[in-house]
Structures are given as structure tokens and as C-alpha cells.
Amino acid sequence: DTAVSQTPKYLVTQMGNDKSIKCEQNLGHDTMYWYKQDSKKFLKIMFSYNNKELIINETVPNRFSPKSPDKAHLNLHINSLELGDSAVYFCASSQVFRPSSYEQYFGPGTRLTVT
Amino acid sequence: GQQVMQIPQYQHVQEGEDFTTYCNSSTTLSNIQWYKQRPGGHPVFLIQLVKSGEVKKQKRLTFQFGEAKKNSSLHITATQTTDVGTYFCAGPPDSNYQLIWGAGTKLIIKP
Numbered sequence A: 001d002t003a004v005s006q007t008p009k010y011l012v013t014q015m016g017n018d019k020s021i022k023c024e025q026n027l028g029h030d031t032m033y034w035y036k037q038d039s040k041k042f043l044k045i046m047f048s049y050n051n052k053e054l055i056i057n058e059t060v061p062n063r064f065s066p067k068s069p070d071k072a073h074l075n076l077h078i079n080s081l082e083l084g085d086s087a088v089y090f091c092a093s094s095q096v097f098r099p100s101s102y103e104q105y106f107g108p109g110t111r112l113t114v115t
Numbered sequence B: 001g002q003q004v005m006q007i008p009q010y011q012h013v014q015e016g017e018d019f020t021t022y023c024n025s026s027t028t029l030s031n032i033q034w035y036k037q038r039p040g041g042h043p044v045f046l047i048q049l050v051k052s053g054e055v056k057k058q059k060r061l062t063f064q065f066g067e068a069k070k071n072s073s074l075h076i077t078a079t080q081t082t083d084v085g086t087y088f089c090a091g092p093p094d095s096n097y098q099l100i101w102g103a104g105t106k107l108i109i110k111p
Helices: none
Strands: A004-007 A010-013 A019-025 A031-037 A043-050 A053-057 A064-070 A073-078 A087-094 A110-114 B004-007 B010-014 B019-025 B032-037 B044-049 B055-058 B061-065 B071-076 B085-091 B105-110
Touching: A004 A087, A010 A019, A019 A031, A019 A087, A019 A110, A031 A073, A043 A064, A043 A073, A053 A064, A073 A087, B004 B085, B010 B019, B019 B085, B019 B105, B032 B071, B044 B055, B044 B061, B071 B085
Parallel strands: A010 A110, B010 B105
Antiparallel strands: A004 A019, A019 A073, A031 A043, A031 A087, A043 A053, A064 A073, A087 A110, B004 B019, B019 B071, B032 B044, B032 B085, B055 B061, B061 B071, B085 B105
């Protein structure tokens, strides 16, 4: 059983389109995250939800909107895609948010290419 | 803001040589976690260090947390091709804060 799953694995789309990435975890964790990893491999946290409540909202364009229908799911919707949005997006989860001593489990990633 | 600096960015080694990556934080960390990301893969948790001066080993990997809890290192003895990947450190300035991630060190094995 996959602990953290994401769909789709690859996403190729044109500038200006709107797209969504879905994430599900079956670990029973309370906290989920979205990360963006650029071509230089830097991991940048974008959002974090704890029990469906937004707790981290880093400086991210408001074209990115997360949504957590329940604590096992965290989706990411992106409007008006731009070339600079091309990256790998990782979903992750951890048992709780505080204390932050619990390890994070990452999904396989979604490689987004905007042309 | 809080930063975790990780060096080097890349390290090329011959198979069998040792490898070390270092993390330095601008503030005291509550704990430090290490992750490994294989090429094309996702970050996978390796270990967590909590105590000042703590040293932990996993086979050929040795992890250290500095006395001041502001720096950490990962040392791999006698690298193997299976060690290839990017190693990340991450730690929160206190346990109520999110993880701050280093930029990663990419280990490349020279053919």
C-alpha cells in the first residue's frame, strides 16, 4: 500500500491553463504539506494543513490554491500557469505539526512542465 | 529569517571514497533530520538527532549533531553506487516551528 500518493505523476500543459494535483495519505497523519522542488533541487515549502486547517502559507502567488477536503487529502490547484511554475511538486505528511520532531513522508512527486 | 546552510552543493567521489556533507544553522535547532533523495525519486527520511553532541550510526553512515545544536554532519564511509543521490538536512528552530530545509548536497560517484 502506498503511504502518500499523488496524481498525476507527470503533467504537461500550456501557459495560461489551470491544473490540479491531488494527494492522498493513508498513514492516519494529521498534517500534510505541499513542496515545490525546482531544477536546482531546492525544496521550498508552500503550504501546510493540519486537520484540514491551513497553518503554513508561505509567499506563494495566489494563483496557487490548496484545498483539504479531509485530513487524508490535500489538493493543489494552479490557475493561469506560467513557465516559472515548471517544477516537481511533492506532497508530504507527518503525524502532527507540533512538535515538528516527526519525520515527513513524501509522495512520489508530480513533474509539472509548462510550455 | 532562519536559514540552514548546507555544503557542499555537489561532491564527486570515486567509489570507495568517503563523503561528508555539513549543515549550519543561523539559530539553535530543536532537532535535525536527514533525508535522502535518489535521482528521480522523492526525499526519504533517514534519521533524526535531538540531543546536543549526539552521534548516530546506520551501517556506513554517521550522523552528528553539534554541541551548540547549530550544526550537523553526515559522513558516509566507503561510498557505494547505491549511495548516489541528494542528501538534505532539515530542522526547526524550535519544536513549534516548521522544518527549515538545507539546499541539499548531491553525491555523484565518478565512473
